[in-house]
Amino acid sequence: MKRMLTTSRYWIYAVLAIAFMASCASSKKSSSPHVYMNKQYKELKDVLNQAEVSIINDSVKVIFPNNVLFASSSDQLKEEIKPTFGRFAAILNKYNKTKILITGHTDSTGTASYNRELSEKRAVSAKALLGEYKVNNDRMFTWGLADRHPIATNSTEEGKARNRRVEFVILYDVKE
Template sequence: MKKRIAIIASVLTVVMALSACTTNPYTGESQAGKAGIGAGVGAVLGAGVGVLSSSKKDRGKGALIGAAAGAALGGGAGYYMDVQEAKLREKMQGTGVSVTRQGDNIVLNMPNNVTFDTNSSTLKPAGANTLTGVAMVLKEYEKTAVNVVGHTDSTGARAHNMTLSQQRADSVTSALILQGVAANRIRTTGAGPDNPIASNSTTEGKAQNRRVEITLSPL
């Protein structure tokens, strides 16, 4: 009985360490590390497998080995995206581009005032410079898929907006490729006015809807 308690205590110590709270440098709030949470869950599951697959006298050792293996698997993708997110936040500071985490995905929202003039698919200098920073991170983290989606507001004909949003997404993709990001990692789509994030009944809302989103996902 005492041995089982000791095993459980050891595993819990690993889990607590891996999922310990850290301070988000951008919000000042405490948060559990995403990789740590994944690693903690992996450690618990791995420990259970280790106990079940070990002989009675080796259950303690099996639990700890299973916990370590599970933690490595559980924290892998999360940690990979965590460090990539931190570097992107550093590169995007002061550019007007937001960085949002959605599970293991990272979403860069590039508003139209940074990237394109009205009714144009030619990148502004500020947008091109911003994409240079994005490309630097993407080249460092090659096991990341890149999904580039252009969006417009609802003003004008739908067919024109669909074409314009595709052309803008293509321009962003071309800039990334010119900076050395492998083309086979990138998927490009024009969504037109179909996925608004604000109301198209106001000027402010329309401005928010005119954007290019780059979503990064672990391969």
């Protein structure tokens, strides 16, 4: 009888150990996107000194200010930003389990239709340059938001300058 109890106890320990290991494996798997995005965030933060890089939940946001990317009222990227975009693209290519939403923004100067068109052209221009650096076009989506989401006041020149920007929101692709 004592031997039977000891054997039963070993079986219980074995089942508990297997259940514990299985739960650890599944929790590792569920935290995988979080770890993946944190690694990408850290690399982007190190490489992109001209941009604001932040992590929100499991997405990474990169904001390039207008004065770094474009001349005033232009959608043509400045030549001097191309090396930075090359480094940005290299990290995006390394972490290819993501989708990238590229949003263009303007200040409130100009008509609504002009701002909408300019913001979309800026987003498309940024997407095209990343495409030149082999970032897969199927991963990138553009959206012109005009002056709808200001990050500063439009009543000062400094605020307007901050509002003229391109943002990249990098999201983990759950289909991967």
